[in-house]
Amino acid sequence: MRATVIHAPHDIRVEEVPDPAIQQPTDVVLRVLRACICGSDLWAYRGESARKPGQRIGHEFLGVVEEAGPGVNGFAVGDLVVAPFVWSDGTCTYCAEGLTTSCTQGGFWGSVGSDGGQGEAVRVPFADGTLVKLPAAAASDDRLLTALLALSDVLGTGHHAALGAGVKPGSTVAVVGDGAVGLCGVMAAKRLGAERIIALGRHRSRTDIALAFGATDIVAERGEAALAAVRELTRGEGAHGVIEAVGTEQSMRTAIDIVRDGGSIGYVGVPHGSATGLDLDAMFDRNIALRGGVAPVRTYIPELLPDVLDGTLDPSPVFDLAVGLDQVPGGYKAMDERTALKVIITP
Amino acid sequence: MRATVIHAPHDIRVEEVPDPAIQQPTDVVLRVLRACICGSDLWAYRGESARKPGQRIGHEFLGVVEEAGPGVNGFAVGDLVVAPFVWSDGTCTYCAEGLTTSCTQGGFWGSVGSDGGQGEAVRVPFADGTLVKLPAAAASDDRLLTALLALSDVLGTGHHAALGAGVKPGSTVAVVGDGAVGLCGVMAAKRLGAERIIALGRHRSRTDIALAFGATDIVAERGEAALAAVRELTRGEGAHGVIEAVGTEQSMRTAIDIVRDGGSIGYVGVPHGSATGLDLDAMFDRNIALRGGVAPVRTYIPELLPDVLDGTLDPSPVFDLAVGLDQVPGGYKAMDERTALKVIITP
Known part of the structure; x- marks a missing residue:
């Protein structure tokens, strides 16, 4: 089959690789219908996260079960399923508590020795614990399929950020980061009842999506001016919660600057x-909490799925560029240069 | 009157200073019955926190109302009261929410221009918002008076840490720091229903208090060995919550090492x-939350006071050295050299 491989920074190739096969009884082989490129893939692309030459890449995908090991109970050949961005056994104490990203047998797609999502097929370990079934009819609904793909990472990660930011009905939330996760954070905050959602961003195409997703205010300023703008919108106090969806020094500083005393930063x-x-002195004096981390998306899919299926949530606008497998290297380039927000791949 | 003054690192003096007087209608002048030295005072003593020469010091005290301004409604001359370690107006939005440490008119005893607690008397701003009345009979019960003094800081701070660590019935909690706050954190964790409380410490006199306060296990090891010991006590996973009651690089590293994935560090x-x-990469991968900061002790006093009055909570053992006002400089030296755990002052 063909799959995306990273050889070095800025060297992404689509190559012939061995077909995946069942290795453990609990494995499934999945034919990928849709995959995508994540903002976090760009850290590898830019060389800021180390990868071994030849490592697979991509951790967001949905598709059809092509083969199921004898130990798989929940899925049959032909089922349409979505995969979260880590696999998990579904049975350990962490999985039982919903922290699937800490699964004792879990792992990350594209790690050494495992398949990545940006290819024609994927061997899925612990299929019963990992995958979630989707209605078969979705396979022929391109818009819905695109929306459902967001369940593999960005929608669940936005939800995790909103939970970390402590969003509840009536909250004022600010969102740092206008990428797909930040935008999904806007959507998740609205879903959890936030009354005011302040999205920080200066690119009209992105802030328009933020508004469509539920943002009530856009702050285009940066640095001190952004702080002043958020203060003006919040009686001088700051936001009850802040979603930090970037991961840089500047984004964290901004998050701490604009959060209200006693508030929480949901960092994803x-x-x-x-x-x-992280200005710990300021956080200490102002009782600012930091909560979040890698999102246990598998746990959130069953909660978010009905809202995606009935159209209450439609994250599909975050995908603004569609490519075939051959065009994946160009997709990375487009996201790296910010000419694309998020690239969807049809292998 | 006489009060403690800091002139330079390691230069603490007890001097004649102007008597406090009512300046605002909402002030009270308090005659101090008991005060004490805090571990955080040692940062100033050691020169690690800047102080202006001649600044007052001390932020924990209880006493008797000697004079009340015309705007004070809740207190009369002769009332026995305890002060939390910051004053607060009791009326701003932060005070209304219980975050008294972020009061828009609040302040810290011993800050420039204000009285410190380690003296004969204190001018208390916003007395109605700040002070909490105690039963008059406590004034003649030396043990009880000592226990009540802990409400000014360490008991409420331990409670704040336990809340930040997410302690609930059945939790396993680890406590980093064997000072008065760490020990009160043990007590607070037990009160909140922790099933297992692991206190890290190697000084028998302190770990004995930890055991008396509710610790179920003592870990005397440090570094890697401490981590291994906590893992062994927690099925290899770590503690659900960790109380970080020191504030150094090593103590925070230890806290992150010994907390379970998905757990919370209550840092005070x-x-x-x-x-x-703060190893943010590890925290991100393991979904570790950081919550806490300066404790809004004023908010906690009404909740903790009944338990202290009826003897359910008795933090008085944290005070292991009693001095008069003249001996305060020696009290600092004793705490700095760790020959005393916490010094109580009878002016």
């Missing part, structure tokens, strides 16, 4: 400098 | 290097 941006932006 | 140690110990 993979840390790339953000530790340096 | 004033940061002195602890930001450097």
Whole structure:
């Protein structure tokens, strides 16, 4: 089959690789219908996260079960399913508590020795614990299929951020980061009842999506001016909760600046400098909490899925560029240069 | 009157200063019955927190109302009262929500221009918002008076840490720091229903208090060995919550090492290097939350007071050295050299 492989920073190729096969009784082989490129893939693309030459890449996908091991109980050949961005056994104490990202047998797609999502097929370990079934009819609804793909990462990650930010009915929330996760954070905050959602961003195409997703205010300023703008919108106090969906020193500084005393920062941006932006003295004096991390998306899919199926949530607008497998390297380039927000792949 | 003054690192003096007087209608002048020295005072004593020469010091005290301004409604001359370690107006939006440490008119005893607690008397701003009345009979019960003094800071701060660590019935909690706050954190965790309380410490006199306060296990090891010991006590997973009551790089590293994935660190140690110990990558991968900060003790006093009055909570053992006002400089030296755990002062 053909799959995306990373050889070095800025060297993404689509190559012939061995077909995946059942290795364990609990495995499934999945034919990928849709995959996509994540903002976090760009850290590898830019060389800021180490990868071994030849490693697979991509961790967001949905597709059809092509083969199921004898130990798989919940899925049959032909089922349409979505995969979260880590696999998990569904049975350990962490999985039982919903923290599937800490599964004792879990792992990350594209890690050494495992398939990545940006290819024609994927071997899925612990299929019963990992996958979630989708209605078969969705396979022929392109818009819905696109929306459902967001369940593999960005929608659940936005939800995790909103929970970390402590969003509840009536909250004022600010969102740092205008990428797909930040935008899904806007959507998740609205779903949890936030009354005021302040999206920070200066690119009209993105802030328009934020408004469509439920943002009530857009702050285009940066630095001190952004702080002043948020203060003006919040009686001088700041937002009850902030979603930090970038992971840089500057984004974390901004998050701390604009959160209200006693508030919470839901951080889901993979840390790339953000530790340096953590002003612990300020956090201490102002009782600011930091909650979040890698989102246990598998746990959130059953809760979010009905809202996606009935159209209450439609994250599909975050995908603004569609490519075939051959065009994946160009997709990385487009996201890296911010000419695309998020790239969807039809292998 | 006489009060404690800090002139330079390691230069603490007890001097004649102007008698406090009512300046605002909402002031009270309080005659101090008991005060004490805080672990956080040692940061100033050691020169690690800046102080202007001649600044007052001390922020924990209880006493008797000697004079009340015309705008004071809740207190009369002769009332026995305890003060939390910051004053607060009791009426702003933060006070209304219980975050009295963020009061828009609040302040810290011993800050420039205000009285410190380690003296004969204190001018208390916003007395109605700040002070809490105690039963008059307590004034003649030396043990009870000592226990009640802990409400001014360490008991409420331990409670704040336990809340930040997410303690609930059945929790396993680990406590980093064997000072008065850490020990009160043990007591607070037990009160909130923790089933297992692991106190880290190697000084028998302190770990004995931890055991008396409710610790179920003592870990005397440090570094890697401490981590291994906590893992062994927790099925290899770590504690659901950790109380970080020190504030150094090493203590924060230890807290992150020994907390279970998905757990929470309740941090109340004033940061002195602890930001450097925050391994955000590890926290992100393991979904570790950081919650806490300066404790809104005023809010907690009404909840904790009945338990202290009826003897359910008796934090008095944390005070292991009693001095008069003249001996305060020696009290600092004793705490700095760790020959005393916490010094109580009878002016």
